[in-house]
Amino acid sequence: MSETYTLKDLARMLRMSPSTVSKALNDYPTISDMTRQRVRELADRLNYSPDPAAVSFKRKKSFTLGVIIPNLTDHFYAIAVGGIEEYAMQQGYKCMVCQHFEDLERERDFCRMLERNKVDGLIVSISRSTTDISHFRHLEERGIPVVYFVRRPGAEETFYVTSNVYQGTIDAVGYLAGKGHQRIGHILGPPGLIATADRLNGYMDGLQRCGLPWDGALTANSDLSEAGTIQAMEQLTSLPDPPTAIITFKDYVALDAMLHLKKTKATSTPPIEFIGFGNLPMLRYLDNPPLASLEEQCAAIGRRSAELLMSRITAGNNVMIPEAVLFDCELKVLK
Amino acid sequence: MSETYTLKDLARMLRMSPSTVSKALNDYPTISDMTRQRVRELADRLNYSPDPAAVSFKRKKSFTLGVIIPNLTDHFYAIAVGGIEEYAMQQGYKCMVCQHFEDLERERDFCRMLERNKVDGLIVSISRSTTDISHFRHLEERGIPVVYFVRRPGAEETFYVTSNVYQGTIDAVGYLAGKGHQRIGHILGPPGLIATADRLNGYMDGLQRCGLPWDGALTANSDLSEAGTIQAMEQLTSLPDPPTAIITFKDYVALDAMLHLKKTKATSTPPIEFIGFGNLPMLRYLDNPPLASLEEQCAAIGRRSAELLMSRITAGNNVMIPEAVLFDCELKVLK
DNA sequence: TTGTAGGCGTTATCAT
DNA sequence: ATGATAACGCCTACAA
Numbered sequence: 001m002s003e004t005y006t007l008k009d010l011a012r013m014l015r016m017s018p019s020t021v022s023k024a025l026n027d028y029p030t031i032s033d034m035t036r037q038r039v040r041e042l043a044d045r046l047n048y049s050p051d052p053a054a055v056s057f058k059r060k061k062s063f064t065l066g067v068i069i070p071n072l073t074d075h076f077y078a079i080a081v082g083g084i085e086e087y088a089m090q091q092g093y094k095c096m097v098c099q100h101f102e103d104l105e106r107e108r109d110f111c112r113m114l115e116r117n118k119v120d121g122l123i124v125s126i127s128r129s130t131t132d133i134s135h136f137r138h139l140e141e142r143g144i145p146v147v148y149f150v151r152r153p154g155a156e157e158t159f160y161v162t163s164n165v166y167q168g169t170i171d172a173v174g175y176l177a178g179k180g181h182q183r184i185g186h187i188l189g190p191p192g193l194i195a196t197a198d199r200l201n202g203y204m205d206g207l208q209r210c211g212l213p214w215d216g217a218l219t220a221n222s223d224l225s226e227a228g229t230i231q232a233m234e235q236l237t238s239l240p241d242p243p244t245a246i247i248t249f250k251d252y253v254a255l256d257a258m259l260h261l262k263k264t265k266a267t268s269t270p271p272i273e274f275i276g277f278g279n280l281p282m283l284r285y286l287d288n289p290p291l292a293s294l295e296e297q298c299a300a301i302g303r304r305s306a307e308l309l310m311s312r313i314t315a316g317n318n319v320m321i322p323e324a325v326l327f328d329c330e331l332k333v334l335k
Numbered sequence: 336m337s338e339t340y341t342l343k344d345l346a347r348m349l350r351m352s353p354s355t356v357s358k359a360l361n362d363y364p365t366i367s368d369m370t371r372q373r374v375r376e377l378a379d380r381l382n383y384s385p386d387p388a389a390v391s392f393k394r395k396k397s398f399t400l401g402v403i404i405p406n407l408t409d410h411f412y413a414i415a416v417g418g419i420e421e422y423a424m425q426q427g428y429k430c431m432v433c434q435h436f437e438d439l440e441r442e443r444d445f446c447r448m449l450e451r452n453k454v455d456g457l458i459v460s461i462s463r464s465t466t467d468i469s470h471f472r473h474l475e476e477r478g479i480p481v482v483y484f485v486r487r488p489g490a491e492e493t494f495y496v497t498s499n500v501y502q503g504t505i506d507a508v509g510y511l512a513g514k515g516h517q518r519i520g521h522i523l524g525p526p527g528l529i530a531t532a533d534r535l536n537g538y539m540d541g542l543q544r545c546g547l548p549w550d551g552a553l554t555a556n557s558d559l560s561e562a563g564t565i566q567a568m569e570q571l572t573s574l575p576d577p578p579t580a581i582i583t584f585k586d587y588v589a590l591d592a593m594l595h596l597k598k599t600k601a602t603s604t605p606p607i608e609f610i611g612f613g614n615l616p617m618l619r620y621l622d623n624p625p626l627a628s629l630e631e632q633c634a635a636i637g638r639r640s641a642e643l644l645m646s647r648i649t650a651g652n653n654v655m656i657p658e659a660v661l662f663d664c665e666l667k668v669l670k
Numbered sequence: 671t672t673g674t675a676g677g678c679g680t681t682a683t684c685a686t
Numbered sequence: 687a688t689g690a691t692a693a694c695g696c697c698t699a700c701a702a
Contacts, residue, residue, distance in 0.1 A: 006695055017673045022697060030671060052452050054695035057392040058678060072413040079408060082434060094431055094452070099417060117387050117429070255620045280617075285590045287622045341679055352689045357681060365687060389679035393694060 005048050014042060025050075056118075065309060066114035066122040067097045068107060075280055076298050077125070080149070083302025084123060091310055093120070104129045111135040115142060121309040125150040128190050128223070145312035149305040154194050157322040159312065161305040165195055165277065168294040168329030169202025169247060170209065172275045175292060175331055176245045177210035181273070184212065185243030186219045187232045187253055196221070199249065218243055222253060229256040237266060244272060245291070251276035251283065254290045279332050294329040301327050340383045349377060360385070391453075400644060401449035401457040402432045403442060410615055411633050412460070415484070418637025419458060426645055428455070439464045446470040450477065456644045460485040463525050463558070480647035484640040489529050492657040494647065496640040500530055500612065501537040503629040503664030504582060507610045508541030510627060510666055511580045516608070517547060520578030521554045522567045522588055531556070534584065553578055557588055564591040572601060579607060580626070586611035586618065589625045614667050629664040636662050
């Protein structure tokens with residue numbers, strides 16, 4: 001199977017000029033059907049495909065998408081990246097996946113690296129410490145479109161794809177209220193994240209719809225580390241009138257909280273119920289899982305981000321209007 | 336910040352020829368220190384860096400490594416990929432990560448795609464169904480070195496990096512025997528995998544060292560799906576003299592097995608003990624974890640695979656001798 | 671409808 | 687020690 005042929009080789013074999021072959025292969029309208037067919041046929045037969053390096057060089061496009069995420073070991077991102085790559089490949093694009101590990105410096109370095117490598121666009125879920133986004137704006141200025149997913153900077157019109165955590169939180173509150181809970185706590189993420197604000201809004205609106213009073217003492221922030229979650233838990237459980245159920249930013253926050261209760265033997269009767277986000281597959285192995293979990297459409301979110309980015313790339317200079325795409329969460333009862 | 340300059344721009348500004356600039360930047364020995372310095376200085380000042388597309392085109396190198404793995408949602412691979420990418424980036428290389436999802440056809444397609452894209456080398460953990468490896472051999476023939484990690488084809492001298500599951504299994508057997516277990520079962524992976532054979536050898540040698548008899552009925556194969564594991568469990572538990580402890584191919588196999596026991600209320604007293612491979616971080620959330628787990632050095636294995644591949648790439652035509660690198664597993668007691 | 675020619679940014683060969 | 691020149695594979699005005 002197969003030497004590796006160039007356009008010139010084909011041209012020679014067909015006794016045509018390279019440009020004719022190129023045009024035939026690229027569907028130029030000025031090429032006759034006859035010629036196009038002959039070219040196509042030989043190209044197929046020889047298994048010809050243009051040298052991507054040469055095409056990139058000439059066209060000044062890398063056919064590569066940059067992808068910057070917090071961490072591949074986060075189940076959400078592992079699946080989302082799959083969704084991105086799948087769509088990208090279908091479109092003849094490759095991906096360069098970078099993990100920032102919540103390190104702003106790494107995030108910046110990756111931006112530089114991706115710019116040097118002339119990626120055609122960037123999909124990013126920003127780090128927790130990212131408030132200044134000049135590095136992303138810089139890319140946009142250089143004509144490299146950026147799509148945010150899951151985490152986006154505030155105070156900025158952006159192209160953005162994520163879960164509808166606002167609605168999800170309302171659902172969670174409703175479900176808990178329906179179970180008779182009157183004191184519903186909420187462990188939010190870091191104050192900086194938009195997703196924290198979205199959850200908070202859903203929480204407040206959810207309470208209102210259920211006729212439950214708002215009590216600021218029932219919300220706490222966690223930096224999502226185990227320590228941060230423990231701190232939040234101590235805050236909530238030390239209340240004179242502590243919550244009987246707690247909504248958490250992520251499933252693993254709920255798990256850290258539950259573990260903390262168990263370790264400190266602070267389990268109450270009836271036990272505090274938890275609802276987190278993610279519906280991690282591992283939950284099925286737990287003897288005492290959280291009450292429920294809000295399942296997110298990870299793969300769809302990844303895929304949609306890629307679609308949105310591709311449409312921006314294709315649009316080129318035709319400016320598009322920033323757009324936020326939300327995917328529903330589904331409340332899954334676990335016990 | 337920064338127009339984007341080319342070599343020619345620098346040359347013009349320095350009133351030198353482009354070739355001189357190129358040589359200066361690439362440390363040609365025939366360039367005088369004076370010149371080299373002047374060039375360097377301007378390049379730094381202008382933040383010049385060569386266009387990767389042009390370099391790839393000219394040098395016929397993509398500075399990209401292909402990485403083919405089963406699945407990013409597998410914690411092991413998520414971390415291993417991190418190790419690979421980290422090292423690759425340090426060396427100025429990028430990675431293209433592909434998930435085969437145990438689909439041989441996808442694996443083949445990726446090979447073709449990676450060849451077309453002229454990757455400089457490939458790191459791969461083959462699919463379960465891969466016995467014919469002509470697609471990898473094809474790459475080698477085309478000068479693209481292949482390094483296998485974790486899973487490799489049998490019957491072939493290969494460059495290979497993985498955990499020392501042989502020793503790990505011996506350790507597990509020893510630990511269980513030390514706890515008084517006489518009937519130690521073993522759920523292996525699919526018969527085709529080398530890693531299955533390695534575990535089996537460790538199991539037999541481990542038994543021997545402990546003075547325990549070999550009983551073929553105590554081993555079963557699982558395709559690592561939940562269904563496969565259940566089948567294996569049914570085989571083992573229906574024995575007249577069933578095992579009191581079971582070693583499994585992976586932690587999640589142990590979890591599937593334990594879940595099955597719980598669901599079928601087949602829990603014995605004392606309960607069957609389990610030891611798997613992986614030491615998944617989620618194990619800490621379990622009320623009833625497996626007895627122990629063999630922790631693997633995922634990141635180190637990924638990194639070492641990349642190092643080995645780079646050394647093969649650098650070696651070029653100087654043939655290297657196939658080499659297997661093993662990383663120790665560490666038995667972690669969980670309860 | 672097809673062919674000619676030039677060039678993208680870099681490197682490598684050969685001449686100076 | 688440096689410079690001129692060609693070439694990598696492809697695309698695209700422009701000419702025929």
